[in-house]
Amino acid sequence: MNYKITIIAGARPNFMKIAPIIHELENEKSKGTDIDYRLVHTGQHYDKNMSSSFFEQLKIPQPHVNLNCNGGSHAEQAASIMVEFEKELISNPTNLVLVVGDVTSTMACAIVAQKLHTKVAHVEAGIRSYDWSMPEEINRLITDSITNYFFTTSETANRTLFNNGVSEDRIFFVGNTMIDSLLKFKPYFFAPPIWKKLNLVPNNYLVMTLHRPANVDQENKLKLIIDCIMSYSNNISIIFPVHPRTKRVLERLEISYRKLHCIEPLSYLEFNYLVENAKAVITDSGGITEEASIQGIPCMTLRDNTERPETISLGTNVLVGTDPKKIILHLGNLFKGTWKKGSIIPKWDGYAANRVVKVLLELKKNI
CATH class of the missing domain: 3.40.50.2000 (Glycogen Phosphorylase B;)
Structure with missing residues (x-):
């Protein structure tokens, strides 16, 4: 029986983050690795240029399902996503739900997964603005409080999680998958x-x-x-x-x-x-x-x-x-002309998704 991962995408930033992970998973499948995925689009963004064009341009396969949960207030949208994703997850059980970023879909699907006793992995875990007036900060706090496995983009995020009581064996410093997409499609x-x-x-x-x-x-x-x-x-x-x-x-x-x-x-x-x-x-x-x-x-x-x-x-x-x-x-x-010059940011090198998938294959032993 295949090791199954359900990947959640709902809003524009998610697509750049999941694309390289999907490419790496497809590569593993082509080599005969026992791993499969199901792509769930919550429908949080529904403008063509905010959503659908990304599948074509980033060479992501069309989602297995679109929950069509668009519009409404934050509460209405979160509720709609939770109701529809619960049906989806009951109909299509999985070993792991992988959420990315900090949008409403990230938080809502993480909650549903845990209530259905399904492990959650969070890509871009541990980042904080410490500004609770931002809806995204609330999403981050809730998601990270119920996540099992944390994929991080920086040492700062690692320290935040560790200081919040997350054990080091659940924190994986992989880099930034969004930069993978940027460098690949430049x-x-x-x-x-x-x-x-x-x-x-x-x-x-x-x-x-x-x-x-x-x-x-x-x-x-x-x-x-x-x-x-x-x-x-x-x-x-x-x-x-x-x-x-x-x-x-x-x-x-x-x-x-x-x-x-x-x-x-x-x-x-x-x-x-x-x-x-x-x-x-x-x-x-x-x-x-x-x-x-x-x-x-x-x-x-x-x-x-x-x-x-x-x-x-x-x-x-x-x-x-x-x-x-x-x-x-x-x-x-x-x-x-006095603007500062940037320098190299550790692990923002185009190989973050490769590291993510290697960890996912290791986690298979514990799920």
Whole structure:
């Protein structure tokens, strides 16, 4: 009987993290290794460019099932995922449920698995912002409190788990599977339509993404952020792929700058083409700070905290804070050419998924 693993994906960041793991599992299967997987898409993100295009671009097989749990508040979505995943797991028992990241699907499926007496492994375990106003932080805390096996991206995450009472034999420092995807698919990045439309050239535009409630839910706050950035960006273009959450607020604002270009969310390969060629990135997304750092692109994070401190200590990221006026200093440093250089981040080398699968095969003996 095959050793079975159920892999959970639900939102955009999950897909980059599971893709290399699936590729490694397929490689093991092709060699005759006794291991199989079932891919469950919870449907948490349902915009084509936020979800479905990732399967094609990252060469992930179509999921075995889509639970179609989209829309609603955090509580409604979590409840919907739990109800549907419980049915799924009862119908398709597994040896291990593997969850990734810190989205609602991660937490909800971990809870269901444990209540059905199924072991849970968490990829990207142990990262913390210590900001309980972030839904993702609550998801991390709950998931890690009921996880059996912890796959980590940094020594900081290892220490966090160990200090919280997790025994070292359950912590596996494997690196960052999202960086595996970035490095593997870097040769396939391609320009989105906005590139040709604006005649963009490398190192002469900024990429901006904003979606955190603290930045986008208040109209006046979002307007002030955009006004500050536009006023101190040396009149170069700002490309702003607008998250659905941000779009609702942005539509109520009367913002009109000739150099601000609000566009629909981009596919993975298109977005990273823009990042790879940008002068800098302004964001409140943790994952983008990782991708920018590995590509050596200056990054400004509009948050008061980060769960990815290695992007600051070793990468190209700077924590700006949530006071929009603080970005003025950092934009000044950028245009003066005094931005810091990044260095190598341990195990962010393209082989994290290979390490994950080796551990999964070892765990087979104990499950």
